[in-house]
Every structure is written in structure tokens, then in C-alpha cells.
Amino acid sequence: MKIKFGAVAALAAAIGISTLIQAAPVQADSIHIAGDTTTYYTLSNHYGISMDKIMDANPNIPASNIYPGLRLSIPGILKAQNVAAAEPSAKESTGVSLLSVEPQSNTVQAWGKEYSYGKVLQVKATAYSSAASENGKWGAVDYFGNPLKLGTIAVDPTVIPLGTQVLVTGYSHPGLPKQAFLATATDMGSAIKGNRIDIFIPGSQSFVADFGFQYVQLFVIE
Secondary structure (H helix, E strand, O other), X not given: OOOEOOOOOOOXXXXXXXXXXXXXXXXXXXXXXXXXXXXXXXXXXXXXXXXXXXXXXXXXXXXXXXXXXXXXXXXXXXXXXXXXXXXXXXXXXXXXXXXXXXXXXXEEEEOOEEEEEEEEEEEEEEEEOOOHHHHHHHOOEOOOOOEOOOOEEEEOOOOOOOOOEEXXXXXXXXXXXXXXXXXXXXXXXXXXXXXXXXXXXXXXXXXXXXXXXXXXXXXXXX
């Protein structure tokens, strides 16, 4: 939990689609389960709904953190032939690691995407929610004034400069993507000093509090 100094930053949006299934007509906010190639663009083409509307229906899901098995809301009434669901990838269902690190080339792969990293940090992590008691008078925004989203982390800027992008690994919590997620240092708080980060997790305060204290590994993306 953090006590905030200030305001937020943003991330963007992407997801993919896979196995089509037949179903009865579905009302607004039906669920699409992301597959390996899901993006907001592919969903827009498939459902015939604007990308902005789909992104607005999923405000806590930035493009860079879409992964197989993620549940996405699809707004509007859909025709039966357009209802789609994507099954989790074979790698996820069989338990094979979705994270691959190549120290020789300073690259790390997560969810089929490759990132180049400059260094690796071990830090102590906590988590915070959008509850008013955790965000003070500024509300549920990060240091830059943008709404808190999955992928927002609070840092000590003398250790991790604001704006730094990192791949976070080594944690355990049902409100976060399995094994890894991409985050940007866009927040800070008076309790976050030294090798510490605070991870924003969407959900109730009690749900987020289950994160407790964990030591995680950060790949600092170049």
C-alpha cells in the first residue's frame, strides 16, 4: 500500500482472437477470452464494433498486457455467428513456461513478445488498489494524473526513473497476468523508497491486499 505524492500515466491496447464457437445471441458486455493473437484491432474487425468502444469497455486492460486466457468485455448486442472465444494457449494449459530469458543477447520473451533489457533488478513489491484510503486527495490517478491501470507501478525515482518500462516477473496473484506483465513507472509514494515497487491491481481493496509482500524480478526494458 502506498501514500501518494501525485498523479498517473497511460498504457495502450492490444488483444487477439482464436477459436470461433456458435452460440445464441448475446447481450451487451458479453465476454471474449483472449487467445495468442488477440488485439483490439482484430476484435474490432471480428465483431464489427469500433476499437474505441471495445477499449472503453475494458479500461483496466492496456494493449501491452493482453495474454491468452484474459477475459475481455465486448459491448453491444452480437449476432450468434459473431460470438467468439479463444482458448488458452497450449503452453499455458500444459504448464510449460511462457517466459524465456536469453542472457547472452539480453533479451526476454513473454507471451510470444521479445524485449531487450538493460539490467535486472530484484525488488520488494507490494500492491495497491484504487481505494481512496490508498490514494489520498489525488484520487485513483498516478503521478501524471492519468487513471490507474494494470501496468501502473509506483517506484522510488532515484532507483527507477519515472517513465521506465519494466517486465515484472516472479510474483503470484490472481489479479495479475500469469508469470509476467509489462509495466511503466508512472507513480510514486512516500512509502516507496529504495529497491521497492508498488503494483496497481484492479479490484477491491481486500482482493489486492492478498498480494502482501513479495520479492519480484524486474527486467528493465531498453
